[in-house]
Amino acid sequence: MKVHARPWATVIAIGLLLSIALSGFAYAALGDRLLGRGSKGPEVTELQKRLVQLGYVLGPVDGKFGSKTEAAIRRFQKEHGLRVDGLAGTQTIKELKRLTGQSTNASGKAVGYKNIDKNLLARAVNAEARGEPYIGQVAVAAVILNRIADPAFPKTVADIVYQPRAFSSVDDGQINLPPSASSIRAAQEAINGSDPSGGAVFFFNPAKTSNKYIWSRPQIKQIGNHMFTK
Amino acid sequence: MHRKFWIGALALAFLIALGWGWNEYRVAGEYRLLAENNNRRAINDFASHLDQLETDMAKGNVANNPAQKILYLSQVSSNSDAALKDFAQIPAQQTGLSYVGQFLTQSGDFARTLAQRIAGGGTISAEEEKTLRDMHERLMPVNQKVQELIVRMDTEQLVWTDPDPTIRERLGLGTQVAEAAADGSEAPSKSVRSGLDQLDASLQKLPPFSYSGEYATRVVAKPLGLPKGNVTRDQSLERARNFLNKVGYSNANPEFGGESQGELGGYIWKFKEAYLEVSRQGGVITLYRDQRGMEPRTLSIEEASVKAKGVLKSLGWQLVITSSEEFGSYVQFDAVVEKDGVRIYPDKVRLMIALDNGQLIGLDSVPYYAFHHSRTFPAKISMDQAVRKLRSGFQVLESRLAVIVKAGNREVYCYEFRGRYQGEEYLVYLNAATGAEEKIQRIIKTPQGEYLK
Known part of the structure; x- marks a missing residue:
């Protein structure tokens, strides 16, 4: 009898271990519990990844809910009309999950994020127009899109951004910085057709540029530190 | 050593x-x-x-x-x-x-x-x-x-x-x-x-080619919809004040922010966090953007849509809202002219409504003033005839007449069909006069709202 009892004990032990492990996994799902300062674990990592995806820069994605993660959550809440408490509760996580989800077709099939151009455009905006007024950021994104529509320029966002010497931020590597939330929004708005630049295909900082060619272009308007030209 | x-x-x-x-x-x-x-x-x-x-x-x-x-x-x-x-x-x-x-x-x-x-x-x-x-x-x-x-x-x-x-x-x-x-x-x-x-x-040095196509010219045609007559800087300030008053800033004293050039150029005004452009010709508000801080949401998208309709009315626009996109603390609406049951997509005004109190925080009427003019519609085939031109299996959900813009700023008078085909949703545009397929757009549902690609 004793010999037969052992396998049963093993099965029960494995079952127990499995259920603990599985409950651990379930526990780790984002949105199951309130996350705040001091929280740790895979669900915090997921929270941080989603914040980064939307442009809320927070330092390393390390699974630890520290002051930077809290600040990012506060900014996210502020910009999305949520109660600003620095805690990742049900509402905040629901909104975060919704905004970082994939796009779907009419029958609900996922078709990818559909934001390839938006991401690069946002990087360019972030690198070229950080610290500029938001409307100036939309205008910078619009300049890149106006170039696509202009016969004298290449026809894709990447070809325009990476055209040699087109943007100083490509030459100094700033284009590779993660885009901020406002640059992502600005890119989105320009893709939707907003163009505060008034049809410009160039922009420059009058205080920092002595290039004759760029000064010779017909000027349209100045927004913040950038002059937008034809 | x-x-x-x-x-x-x-x-x-x-x-x-x-x-x-x-x-x-x-x-x-x-x-x-x-x-x-x-x-x-x-x-x-x-x-x-x-x-x-x-x-x-x-x-x-x-x-x-x-x-x-x-x-x-x-x-x-x-x-x-x-x-x-x-x-x-x-x-x-x-x-x-x-x-x-x-x-x-x-x-x-x-x-x-x-x-x-x-x-x-x-x-x-x-x-x-x-x-x-x-x-x-x-x-x-x-x-x-x-x-x-x-x-x-x-x-x-x-x-x-x-x-x-x-x-x-x-x-x-x-x-x-x-x-x-x-x-x-x-x-x-x-x-x-x-x-x-x-x-x-x-x-x-060589002369440009003349042909009609998407990239035929890079010269933007003259705006068609701006009212006649130019305004002075002082007059534009009056228009700016009047507008700010209507969107909830009474007795505003905007600061001059420079002039903009080009066909739709004019005077730039700034007030608190807001940026405003008044066109030189016609003295209309072409661009408005308020970057004020936002409070928590109190409105749903439907409620914001009602607010948007009210704002359009108070600013003197008669437009129908055709789409919305949610940006978290505000919603962006596109509104177009509808004349005799025909949606005129080129004559578009975009507005942004704050979800905390329903205030207008953004307006872009550049497309409207660039393209708006009185149009005459040519003879058309009947709706039934148009439906027969659609491919079999295309299930029509909505249909109407519309004017759309094709590449190269060319306007086409069309039947618009929103429908399903094999699990996907599309907008199919058939030329209203000939029934020829002019444009197809696929409808994608993104986290912000519907997106046409």
């Missing part, structure tokens, strides 16, 4: 530094080679695509059978696209408007337009035949010069870009190759880029 130790330590440090330096030099050399190879690929590919383009254009000219003509014209357009892509990657000192680029874009665009027309059963006019021949004539020397440049790269050791001027040249004692290039004069170029600049300058 001490002395020996120091000599040994220094020698070791020297060897380490030497090793490190050599390694860095080797790595840098690898990167240089990588960049050089990439540049060479770009220019060789550019020359090869140009060459194919030239041949295909010749063949496209002579072909008489529609199928052959479509084939060669399509090859012209794809080769010109490819050549443009390569051209954009060749090293340069700066990026400006490129006439080589423009020429490539337009020849590809024109060939595509013609190919599409022949595919739809249309014909090419004698004038268009001539334009195609002219493009070929112009392409031949371009092709030739690029090939010469490649030969010179090997025989004369051309560099990619002109070296920075030496101190002697900066003091005005030397010759400036770049200026000669800008004149288009035939001073021999010292670099690949200056060779291409000379080519660019020679193309700049």
